[in-house]
Structure formats: C-alpha cells, structure tokens
Amino acid sequence: MNFDDTPQEAEFRAKAREWIAANAPHEYADELKKASLGRVQLKHANILEVAKVWQKKKADAGWAVPHWPKDYGGRGASPIERVIWQQEEGVFGKLGALFIIGQGMCGPTMMAYASEEHKRHYLPPLASGEKVWCQLFSEPAGGSDVAGLRTRAEKDGDDWVINGQKIWTSGAHYSDYGILITRTDPTVPKHKGLTMFFLDMKSPGVEIKPIKQANGQSEFNEVYFTDVRIPDHQRLGAVGDGWNVSLTTLMNERMAIGAGVATGFPELFDFVSNLTLEDGPAIDNPAVRSRLATYAVRASGLRYTSFRSISALSRGERPGPENSIGKLVAGAMTQEVATYALDLQGAAGVLNSPEDAEVAGKFQAMLLRSPATRVEGGTDEILRNIIAERVLGLPGDIRVDKDVPFNKIPTRGR
C-alpha cells in the first residue's frame, strides 16, 4: 500500500504541472473555482469557446484524454497517470464538462466497435475537442428500460433509414456526432432486436429541440429522426447486437461519471469555515461538526474507493459494476449538502442571484441541479439494482417482458 508517487509517476506529475502552469487559462481560475454543479459559466467569455481552446491546446501538446492510445489522440498514459493529470489540471478540469459524454462514453464505444479507419478519422478530433459528441439512448418509452426503445432503423440498400424520437439528449444542440441505438427487429424479444450506429448530427432529417430544465437551464434536448439515412459502415457491432454494444457505453458511463462526480463537501467545508452563526463560528458548533464529519467520511470514502478501483485497473482488472457506487453516493450527497448549506443560511438561503446569495449562489445552483444527478446515467434505484444483482449476486427483478417479442409487449403511449 503506497500513497506516494513512484519516481516515474513523480516525473509525469512534474511534467504535467509545468505544462499547466505555462499554458492553462489562469485568468478564469477564480471564476472556475467558484462555479458549482449546475452553473459553470463565465462572466465575460463564452464558456464553450474557452473550453474548446483549452482542449485544443492540450491536444496539441499531447495532454488531451491522456489515457487514450497515441494514434487516437491520447498519449497512452496509465490509469494512475490519468488521475495524476486530473489532480494537476484541478479547476481547469471543469472546462471539460462539455466533452465528458464524447470522451467518456462515445469514444470508448467507438474504440471497441468501429473500424480502424473510422477510429483514426473520428477519434483525434473528439479528443481535441474540435468535434463534440452526444449519446442518443433515452426515449420517451425507454429510460431506465433502455431496451424498451422504439426508434426504428430499416435497411435500404447500403443505408439504414431512421425514424423515431430520442429525449434528454445532453448537448445535442452543439454536437457534431452522436451514437445512436435503434430497433432493427421488433419481432424478437426486446434486447435482441437492437442495433447501434454513429451518425453526423447535421444529417438531413435530424431535428433538435432544446428542453427547458427544472433548474432553468437547457443542457438536454429532444431529437427527432425523420427518414435519416446512415450508411451501413457506420454501424457499431453486428445487426441485433446493439444491447451488448450499449453495455460497453453504459459501463464506461458509470466509470466516467462515477469517478469524477462532485460531492459538494469541499465547498461545504469552505463555506462553514468562514460562516458565523448567532452563537459564534459555525465550525465550533457541535451539531455542525457532526454533520460535516458525516459528509467528510463519505467524500473521503468515495475518493479512496476510486483509488482502489484505479489500483485494480492498473493491475489489468476490468472496471466492474462496483463502480456504480460513485454516482449513487455522490448524487444523493450533493443534494443533502446543498439542502444543508441553505439551512445554515436561514431565511437568506432562499436567495439565488450571484450578487445577493452567499458564496455567489453556489449552493442554490447545486440544490436545483442535484435532482438530475440522481437520474442521469442510471437512477439511484437502477444503480442499487446493479450492485445487488451484479456485485452481491441477488436475483434479477421479475421481468414480465422477458422472451416476449417486442411488438407483443403491452405499451402505454405518452
């Protein structure tokens, strides 16, 4: 057991640190530090542009997606070096939010299933942030029940013709490409008739409608497909094997989201350290201390759990279902932390604007965004099912639609 860098890791860290010191957009460091979950914005600049410039700069120097192979835009870094990079990148890592879906989920799926030619063509610009990708999985009829999706793909010569609707697609409105799961055979049980593709989001027949979210922002969209044509060479995996392909995406999603998901604890600790209550400094109050301690050990527990996964990964073990822990714990925690921070602010906790609210409204933004964390990328309930079934070996839920051809499963329209 060793928490220190090996000489090789120390060298990697020093190189990363030096490069970041010389190249990061330090002028935004303060603002990024204050930005919270659900409100990463810059006052005097367009965050998308700043993010893209930073990503491109990293790519040119070989620091973009460090753990990817060189040929696809990475530098072949080890899992531990990847963590070291994240530690050193610090607040500038927040600029990467725009690329998480592409680099964390679409990229690995492409790497596993696309042709070599496609990989060399599509992955480097994904790594460098020049092209943004989205994940077209969820539908009105299939969220948790992803395999219940109804978007159709029908073969027509060398193309497939797509008709249907996706929903909750993050970033579709600024994405260049997407990975798309469709139904190619409705006469077989639901998991068997699915096929995966990737497509150009500018293809004729793709229509994107932003959805206004509960927190007032608009990260996700409805996406409609009307006779959209996708060439067969953009198919990922075999016809009818889309479910297995999607599992690669979902597993990577849990890793990508789970490892980096914020808990809100450092923000809360900072806030409480500087807060004075009626009877003195908040941090001297025993009730406050007890709450803080409970959150502190949850946050450190998650941190060291991810270090344990990384250690396993660097021994060549594959990321397993136990990684579902990250988002399950952190999602619920940000919600609790935000609620508690507002409670500490008393009546003023209701205020929301960066000017009037404590710490620029960080916790208010967190409160309003946190319900989404418990839903996106698998709800708390689905994650608990995964842990119970795949880690602890408990029986699967009773599936009344098992072995029933998809077109014979009762449906309820929305």
Place this chain on the structure above:
Amino acid sequence: MNFDFSDDQKQLRDEARRFLTEKCPPKAVRAVIDGQAPYDRELWKGLADMGFLGVAIPEAYGGSGAGHLELCVIAEEMGRALAPVPFSSTVYLAAEALLLAGSDAQKQKWLPAIAQGHAVGTLALFEGTGNPSPKAIKLTASNGVLNGTKKPVADGAIADFAIVAARTASTGRDSDIALFLVDLTSEGVEAKALTSIDPSRNQAEITFTNVKAEPLGNAAEGWSILSQVLDRAAVLVGFEQVGGSDRALEMGRDYALDRIAFGRQIGSFQAVKHMLADMYVSATLARSNCYYGAWALSTNAAELPEAAAAARISATQAFQHCSKNNIQVHGGMGFTWEFDCHLYYRRSNAIAVGLGSLSYWEDQLIERMRQKNAA
C-alpha cells in the same frame, strides 16, 4: 501509487481467515458469551503460535516485526470472526503504547510476553460516562502512587498489566495527565467484571488503592501519547469493524438467497435488494477510509490523525448499519438467540463506543481538518 494490500499481505489475510474459521466458529464466541470462560484461552494461544500477536512488534522484542499493514489484515479477520479474545486491548492499545513510549526495560519485559501470548494488557482510561478528555481523569498519581477507579476497562478483569492514565496536577493543562504502567497483580489493585451488551469481550471496573506504579514515557506527555495510541487503535479497530461489516452483509445476502416468501427468494424483492446494496455501499466506503488509515499508520504520515478519525467514523457507521440491517433481512429469525445476527449487533455497538463515541471522533475529525486548513 498503489492502493491495495500486497499479495503477501493478502495471503496472510487468507491464512488468518482459514485459521479463525476453524478455531473460532460462532460456537466458540457463544461459549464466552454464555460465561464458560472470560475469553477463549485456547484461541489466544493459537493466535500466539501463528505469530499474529506479534506481527507489529519488532524482532528485538520477540515479535516478527512484519508491520502494521500485516496487523490490519489480521484485525479485519478478528472482526469478521468476532474473536472473543483480548486482542484489541493487548495488541492495539497496550503494545502500541509500549512501542511509542515504553523504556527499553518495559519493552523487554512486556512485549515478548505479549507476542508469546503470555501477557494480556489493556488501557485504563475511562472513568464512567463520557469521552476521552484530560478533564475527565480523576484518578490521581502522586509520587508514583495511584488512587482512583477506572470503568469500563476493556479486558480489565483478565489483563496482567494496564497502562493507566492518571492526574498529576490540576492546572487545567494536558500536561496534568501522565501514563503509568501497572502490574495488575500488585497490591491494592482490585478488578471486578462488569456485565455488558457484548459479553464476548470482558469489561471491568478496576480500583487502585495506594498502588505503586512505574511511569510510562515522559510524565508531561501522557495525554499526547494517549491520543497517538487512540489514533493508531482507531485504524486497527476500524479494520475489525470492516471485517464485521462484511460478514454481516454476507450473512444477510446468503439469507436473502435462501429464504422464500410469496413464492420468491426474498432477495428478489427490491426493498431487500436495495437494503443490501446500501450495506455494501457503507462497508465499501469504510474499507476505503480504513485503507487510507492503514497507509497513514504504516508510514507514520502527518495525515494519520485525520485519516484515523475518518476511518473510525466510517467504520463505526458501517458496522452498525450492516449489523442492524442484517437482523432486518433475517426477520423474526434474526431476533432469536439461536441465530448469530445478534452477536454482530452486540459487537458493533460495543466497539462503537470502545474508543470514545462517534460524536467524539466526529469532533476530532473536524478539528483536525480545520487546523490543517488554517496551517
């Protein structure tokens, strides 16, 4: 960075598990609970023969000198098996105090005896209700003579010697507290066994009447030594709690697969599945916090005080959570004397207060984090 035990350490863990599965089945725990003996002497001897009592004791003092990571993996198995022996008092508290502050003569006398299973030691700190604090110590020491009462003292009625925290002055400073090493066969020592919620480990009241005692370490540093000992023990006990959490989770999981209700395995009901998933989550967070504590302990890192408090809190919460929900998964069966669920429930709640309460450690953690941030 490598955040796992080495293959050798894992092998030691397997060895300890095999040994304890054979020598410490629930039947052995029950024999102690039923009062047939104050602890399992044969198991104690076996642990000594296996070299488990002396893994963290240097060779110069009769141990194997393997180290604290090795002790952590053994601790986990001790907790898993609910071993009814004075392991934590002797090995985590008394031996660690000797290693930290004992004179060479004291170490020569007691450490080999501990490693060989010939001596049981303990720490006599508490004096009734309350948490570790210099203010709470009333037992006096003047001219090396102790007067006062300690209660509860873990394994106090079976220990051969104790490290005793005593007051030497009343200036209100930490330096008022000094540590003494007392041979419990000395004249004026009276130990009385107390009943507790977890009879698998002995608890006692010890009264000292004009007992002559030798100082342990520098007199003015008693409290500081003590808090280092408690930190070290917090990590080690944390591993016992992690072992207990895992076993309680496993028992719950196995029962959920076995028991049928409404024509289905109860483990197929989501409410039950999700309860077990949450047990897994808390056990995993505790394990990870303890691994960090183990690293800090084995390297004597500056982070140890903070890491120890985090390990302690997390492991306490996890063991209590897993042991109570293990009973819930077992339904009525879980509440019978016959099923082993209550053994874990008892241990989890006894061990939760044994080094000071959860709120005490919460307070310690935040204070330590605050000081680090201020620095």
